[in-house]
Amino acid sequence: MDVTGFIAGKLRFKGKVAMVSIAISFFVMILAVSISYGFREKIRDGLSSFSGDIQLTPPDMNFVSEGSSLNSEPSYLSDIENVPGVKNVYPAIYRAGVIKNGEDIHGVLFKGVENYADSLSGLGVSIPRRLSELLKIGVGDSFQAYFVGDRVKVRKFSVVSVYESPVQVDESLMVFASLEDMRRLNGWDENEASVLEVTLDDAHRDAHLMSEATGHIGMIALLATPDDESAPVAQSMMDKYPQLFDWLNLIDFNVVFILLLMTIVAGFNMISGLLILLFRSISTIGTLKSMGMTDRSISMVFLKVSSNLVLKGMAIGNALAFLFCIIQSQTHLIKLDPANYFLSYVPVTVNIPMVIAADVIAYVAIMLLLLIPTKFIARVDPAQTVRAQ
Numbered sequence: 586m587d588v589t590g591f592i593a594g595k596l597r598f599k600g601k602v603a604m605v606s607i608a609i610s611f612f613v614m615i616l617a618v619s620i621s622y623g624f625r626e627k628i629r630d631g632l633s634s635f636s637g638d639i640q641l642t643p644p645d646m647n648f649v650s651e652g653s654s655l656n657s658e659p660s661y662l663s664d665i666e667n668v669p670g671v672k673n674v675y676p677a678i679y680r681a682g683v684i685k686n687g688e689d690i691h692g693v694l695f696k697g698v699e700n701y702a703d704s705l706s707g708l709g710v711s712i713p714r715r716l717s718e719l720l721k722i723g724v725g726d727s728f729q730a731y732f733v734g735d736r737v738k739v740r741k742f743s744v745v746s747v748y749e750s751p752v753q754v755d756e757s758l759m760v761f762a763s764l765e766d767m768r769r770l771n772g773w774d775e776n777e778a779s780v781l782e783v784t785l786d787d788a789h790r791d792a793h794l795m796s797e798a799t800g801h802i803g804m805i806a807l808l809a810t811p812d813d814e815s816a817p818v819a820q821s822m823m824d825k826y827p828q829l830f831d832w833l834n835l836i837d838f839n840v841v842f843i844l845l846l847m848t849i850v851a852g853f854n855m856i857s858g859l860l861i862l863l864f865r866s867i868s869t870i871g872t873l874k875s876m877g878m879t880d881r882s883i884s885m886v887f888l889k890v891s892s893n894l895v896l897k898g899m900a901i902g903n904a905l906a907f908l909f910c911i912i913q914s915q916t917h918l919i920k921l922d923p924a925n926y927f928l929s930y931v932p933v934t935v936n937i938p939m940v941i942a943a944d945v946i947a948y949v950a951i952m953l954l955l956l957i958p959t960k961f962i963a964r965v966d967p968a969q970t971v972r973a974q
Contacts, residue, residue, distance in 0.1 A: 603858035607898025607951075608905070610851035614844050614947060615906035618939050621840040623932030625833050629790050631752030632822045632829070635759060637675075637782030638790065639799050640825070641665075641806055644815040654771070655817050657778035661809035665781075668801050670789030675699060676778035678767040684760075686720045686728045693758045695730070697767025709745040711761040717747045730760075732770065740770060752927050781817070792830070795821050829927065848947045851898075852954035859891050859958045884959040891955050899944060910935050 643653045657676035665674055678697035683690055693716065717723055724744050732738040742762070768777065789798060803819030810816035823830050910933040913919060917930035 603854045604894050604898045604901075606854035607851050607895055608901040610847040611899045611902025611944070611947065612906045612909075613902075614847045614943050615903055615940055616909065616933075617840045617843045618943050619906065619910050619933045619935050620931060621836050622936045622939060623934040624836055624928070626934050627928060627932040628752050628829060628833065629822075631750075632826060633784055633790075635752075636822060636825065637677075638785040638795060638822055639783040639802055640820050640822075641781040641783070641802065641817040642779070642820060644818055654773055654777040654779060655781065657776050657781065659781075659806075659809070661805050662781075664805045664809070665783065665802050668798055668805070670785045670794060670798050671802075672784045672786050674781055674783050676764065677780050677782050678764060678771065678773075679779045680732055680767060680770065682760075683731045683733075684716070684720060684728050685731065686722050686726075689720045691716065691719055691758070693730075693760050695760045695762055695767065697762050697764040699764045708740060708742045708766055709763070710742045711746040711748055712744055713750045713758060713760075714747050715750060716758050716760070717744075723747060738770065792823060795823060799824075832927075844943060844947065848950045851895075851947070852951045855891060855895065855951055855955055856958050858894075859887060859955055884956075887959060888952065888955060892952060895948060895951055899948065903940070903944065907935065909933075 641655070643655050645653055662674060665671060675698070678695075680695045680697075681692070682695050683692050695710075712722070720728065722728055722744055724747060727741055727743045730740050730742055732740070742760075748761075764778075768775065771777075783798075783802060785795065785798060789795060799819050799821040806819060807816045913931060913933045919931040921928055921930055923929045
C-alpha cells in the first residue's frame, strides 16, 4: 500500500485562490499557444493561396508584365513534383493593371490560373471583397481594366464571384482570371506563363523544410536549364514576405514569455498555498516524524496534495481555453484591425501536441518550484510539536 498516497488523500488543501490562479494561468497559456499557432497557420495558408509556397520566376523577376515569361511545361517538371513535400505545381500569369468603374479607379494585380472556377472564362473574374467595396462592384457587374506595356490594352471584364481575402497583404487586391484569357492578353503561346507556383504539404511549411525545398527546386531548375537559356529563380514566400515571418517569430517570442510568466505566477501562488498548508499541519508533520517517516516521505505527501490541486486547476484552465477556442473559431467574436494584424479576427487553432507539451512543461516547472517550501519540513522538531499537543 502506498502510505504517502493514503495520507495525502486524508489531507485537505483549502487553497481555492491557488487553484483559481492555476486555472487562469493555464487558460492564458493554452490561449497564447492556440492564437500563435492560429496566426501562423492562417497567414501561411493565406499567402499560399495567393502565390504558392515557392515560385519559379524569370531571372529578371519582372513577372507582372507581358515581356517576361517562362516555359510552363519544362523538362524538369516531373523532378520538381518528386521533391519531398511538394503537393502540386501549376503555372500562373501575373499582370499589373488599373480598374476603372465610373469615376473610381484602383490599381490591382491580375492573376491567371487554371481551374480556379469553371465560370472564369470569357473575361470572367473573381474579385476580393475589399475591392468590391472600394469600387462598388459586385457579381454580375462589369468594369474596364487598363494594362500598360508596349501599348495600353483595354479589356472589359465581368465579375462572376467575390471572395474573402484570407490575409491582408498587397496581394489582397488580386483579381483572379482565366489562364487562357491572360495568355491572350499578353499574346503568349499555350506553354508560356509568368511563374510556376509550388505548393507544399502542411508538414513542410516550417522555415527549415521550406528553405530546403526552395534550394532543391532552384538547383533542379539551374542544372536542367540549357546553357543558352537563363535559369528561373526559386523564391519561397519567406523570401517574398520577410516582414510577415519576422512578425510571426516575434509572436512566438511573446508566447514563450507568456508561458514563462504564467508558470512563475502559478508556481508562486502554489508555493504560498503550500506554505499555509504546512504551517497548519505542523502537528501532523511532527506526528509523522515521531512514527518514523523520513523528511522525504513527508515531502512526498504534501507534494501529492499539491499535485492534485495543480492537475485540477490545469483541467479547468484547459477546458475553458478549449471552449473559448471553439466559440472564437465559429463566431470570430474578437475582431482585429487587418492593417496592423493582417487578419480581420483573432485566429485560434488548437494544436494538441503543442498544448500537451505546454501543459507538461508547466506542470513539471510548478512541481519543481514546490520543492522549495518542502524544505520547511526538515526544520520541524517532532519532540516540540508532540509536546505542544
